[in-house]
Amino acid sequence: MSALLSCTDLTMRFGGLTALDKLNLDVAKGDVLGLVGPNGSGKTTFFNVVTGIYRPSAGTVVFDGQDVTSRTAQEIYRLGIARTFQRSRLCLDLTVFDNVMIGNHKNLDMGIVHNLLARGRFRAECKRNLERVKTLLHGLNPALVKRVGQPVSMLSMIDRRRVEVCRALVSDPVLLFLDEPSAGMTHDETKRLMDEILVLSDGGKNFTVVLIEHEMEVIRRVTNRCVVLNFGRKLCEGDYETVTADPFVKEAYLGTELD
Amino acid sequence: MRHNSSRDLVIPGPAGCALMALALLAWCILFLKAEEQIPILVYMISGCLLVLVAALSDLHKSISATIASNEAAWDGCMIGVMLLLMITFRDDHYTLLLLGTIMAYATAVLGLNVQLGFTGVINFSAASFFGIGCYTAAILGTAGWPSLLCLVMGGVMAALVGCLLLAPVLRTSGHYAALVTMAFALLFRVFLEVSDLLGGPQGVAVPPMQMFGVDFSQAMQLWGSECSFYLRYDIALLILLSLSFAFVRRLERSWIGLSMDAVRSDETASACFGINIAKWKIVAFTLGNLLSGLSGALYGMMLAYISPANYAFADSLIFLSILLLGGIGNSWGVILATVFVVVVPEKFQVIQEYRYLLYAALVLFMIIYRPMGLLPRKVRNYGRLA
Ligand SMILES: Nc1ncnc2c1ncn2[C@@H]1O[C@H](COP(=O)(O)OP(=O)(O)OP(=O)(O)O)[C@@H](O)[C@H]1O
Numbered sequence: 342m343s344a345l346l347s348c349t350d351l352t353m354r355f356g357g358l359t360a361l362d363k364l365n366l367d368v369a370k371g372d373v374l375g376l377v378g379p380n381g382s383g384k385t386t387f388f389n390v391v392t393g394i395y396r397p398s399a400g401t402v403v404f405d406g407q408d409v410t411s412r413t414a415q416e417i418y419r420l421g422i423a424r425t426f427q428r429s430r431l432c433l434d435l436t437v438f439d440n441v442m443i444g445n446h447k448n449l450d451m452g453i454v455h456n457l458l459a460r461g462r463f464r465a466e467c468k469r470n471l472e473r474v475k476t477l478l479h480g481l482n483p484a485l486v487k488r489v490g491q492p493v494s495m496l497s498m499i500d501r502r503r504v505e506v507c508r509a510l511v512s513d514p515v516l517l518f519l520d521e522p523s524a525g526m527t528h529d530e531t532k533r534l535m536d537e538i539l540v541l542s543d544g545g546k547n548f549t550v551v552l553i554e555h556e557m558e559v560i561r562r563v564t565n566r567c568v569v570l571n572f573g574r575k576l577c578e579g580d581y582e583t584v585t586a587d588p589f590v591k592e593a594y595l596g597t598e599l600d
Numbered sequence: 601m602r603h604n605s606s607r608d609l610v611i612p613g614p615a616g617c618a619l620m621a622l623a624l625l626a627w628c629i630l631f632l633k634a635e636e637q638i639p640i641l642v643y644m645i646s647g648c649l650l651v652l653v654a655a656l657s658d659l660h661k662s663i664s665a666t667i668a669s670n671e672a673a674w675d676g677c678m679i680g681v682m683l684l685l686m687i688t689f690r691d692d693h694y695t696l697l698l699l700g701t702i703m704a705y706a707t708a709v710l711g712l713n714v715q716l717g718f719t720g721v722i723n724f725s726a727a728s729f730f731g732i733g734c735y736t737a738a739i740l741g742t743a744g745w746p747s748l749l750c751l752v753m754g755g756v757m758a759a760l761v762g763c764l765l766l767a768p769v770l771r772t773s774g775h776y777a778a779l780v781t782m783a784f785a786l787l788f789r790v791f792l793e794v795s796d797l798l799g800g801p802q803g804v805a806v807p808p809m810q811m812f813g814v815d816f817s818q819a820m821q822l823w824g825s826e827c828s829f830y831l832r833y834d835i836a837l838l839i840l841l842s843l844s845f846a847f848v849r850r851l852e853r854s855w856i857g858l859s860m861d862a863v864r865s866d867e868t869a870s871a872c873f874g875i876n877i878a879k880w881k882i883v884a885f886t887l888g889n890l891l892s893g894l895s896g897a898l899y900g901m902m903l904a905y906i907s908p909a910n911y912a913f914a915d916s917l918i919f920l921s922i923l924l925l926g927g928i929g930n931s932w933g934v935i936l937a938t939v940f941v942v943v944v945p946e947k948f949q950v951i952q953e954y955r956y957l958l959y960a961a962l963v964l965f966m967i968i969y970r971p972m973g974l975l976p977r978k979v980r981n982y983g984r985l986a
């Protein structure tokens with residue numbers, strides 16, 4: 342099966358620090374891939390390089406058959422990769438709807454006439470989007486639907502996470518990157534959020550997911566394959582059992598948690 | 601959202617707007633008519649107390665709810681208040697010039713609002729772009745260009761000169777934009793003073809507006825009585841301000857305004873969702889300068905004579921302080937703060953000399969105690985979607 346995303350010898354250096362070291366990583370269509378590894382092992386950097394925030398020092402990224410190595414973040418988003426951020430990057434003073442619409446930028450009509458003069462048509466477009474956002478929010482937390490017009494700063498942490506997920510989902514991405522969506526949540530909240538995302542992805546039928554997650558239990562439940570990073574290198578990969586059986590993994594990362 | 605009618609004073613719809621507008625009009629007339637310092641002080645303090653009471657009680661909620669749900673009526677009422685003020689003071693040069701100054705400055709600060717308030721592009725040279733409008737009107741007008749074209753060119757020139765500053769404005773890290781626009785403001789003034797073509801330190805005359813065969817510098821007849829020639833300019837400035845206001849408000853309530861907000865809040869996130877950061881910064885900077893230039897050109901014609909002293913760095917700081925005072929991002933806040941900043945030093949001669957000190961103190965006070973400004977920006981409202 343040909344890979345949806347395929348990275349070859351991907352290297353990212355920050356000065357003397359090598360955050361990604363000749364990483365070879367494939368994501369197949371329909372995968373829910375777990376990306377794990379200790380702090381500072383380069384997981385977020387991998388997202389940042391693939392989504393075009395950083396240009397890799399070496400190596401190539403091929404997405405959907407196209408070489409996207411030196412594309413800008415904007416172009417990569419338009420090709421269908423959307424993401425959430427480890428540290429929340431919502432605009433706190435904007436409403437839930439506004440924040441989600443930022444994620445739908447590629448589907449919005451930015452024409453001057455449409456935006457400034459043809460207000461009737463603009464409002465119709467706005468209304469369609471509002472319905473869509475409400476549907477998405479309903480899938481994640483029905484209580485959020487009523488709060489669609491409130492500033493994000495009024496929401497709890499977990500609801501903000503949901504809004505971020507919504508913002509990544511609204512543009513119907515082909516590939517979804519989730520960077521520790523559970524950060525700051527309890528076990529139960531994490532499970533609920535992941536279940537909600539899985540329902541929306543319909544087991545990879547709607548979109549492919551790469552998930553960075555420290556909670557091994559979540560990884561076990563939701564992913565079909567994992568990649569373990571350490572010092573920017575791939576330590577091992579395979580399904581949950583294979584990965585957790587690996588002695589290097591046990592020693593480098595999971596040992597204490599599995600005991 | 602739901603109102604507790606037993607506690608809130610509900611002012612009904614458009615009638616409520618008209619009522620508030622009438623009260624505002626009455627207060628404005630009393631205040632502007634007053635000439636002695638004591639009555640001025642009394643009106644000022646009573647006005648401030650009234651605002652304070654509204655702010656501290658629930659009154660301000662019902663007022664803003666009434667305004668929000670009757671927007672068109674409120675807009676009409678405000679234009680009406682302005683027109684009635686002009687008619688009331690139709691033969692009073694001084695007051696009409698004051699009203700004109702308010703409207704010209706407010707238009708320029710609306711431009712600054714698009715730049716800094718929406719997009720987060722800092723501009724310490726708004727007064728310079730205002731001045732470019734004035735000087736363009738002077739030069740082209742003297743060369744015999746039609747007035748309307750001079751006006752448009754005033755805006756276009758300001759926007760074009762602004763392009764010189766684009767490179768630093770687009771730099772994301774550091775304070776390049778702030779420093780370079782400051783340097784530009786200082787240089788612009790020096791340039792005006794040494795340029796013979798632009799009249800040097802003495803300045804130049806600006807030919808009056810001529811439109812539909814009407815010379816704006818001639819006195820005007822209204823109901824058989826003679827009015828100040830400023831009246832025509834005030835009407836023109838009111839039209840410009842209303843159009844600019846409508847434009848900026850629609851901009852805010854569109855995907856364009858949303859993209860600008862996104863650029864201001866978080867460039868990394870914006871880039872990851874396909875928003876072209878450079879494009880929106882350029883659009884905002886250019887639009888803002890265009891508005892400054894347009895209002896400058898019209899205001900220059902109204903003044904009839906302009907000199908470099910009006911376009912100093914300090915004036916740019918005044919524009920910025922109006923925005924900070926009014927509430928960054930809020931167009932009504934811009935209008936309110938412009939009125940305050942322009943009128944107070946004019947009415948209290950004692951303050952005249954110390955006005956920069958007053959503004960500085962006021963801005964500091966706001967930043968510390970009310971960083972969102974007098975009228976904090978509301979969440980975006982795309983219009984009726986139901
Ligand atoms: N912009 C940057 N400049 C310099 N160093 C960076 C930069 N971004 C990341 N790094 C470094 O790269 C290494 C990998 O960081 P990264 O954020 O990818 O780790 P991570 O696996 O996501 O860790 P965590 O689990 O803590 O989120 C770290 O040592 C980090 O300090």
Ligand SMILES: [Mg+2]
Pocket residue numbers: 384385386427
């Ligand atoms: Mg990380």
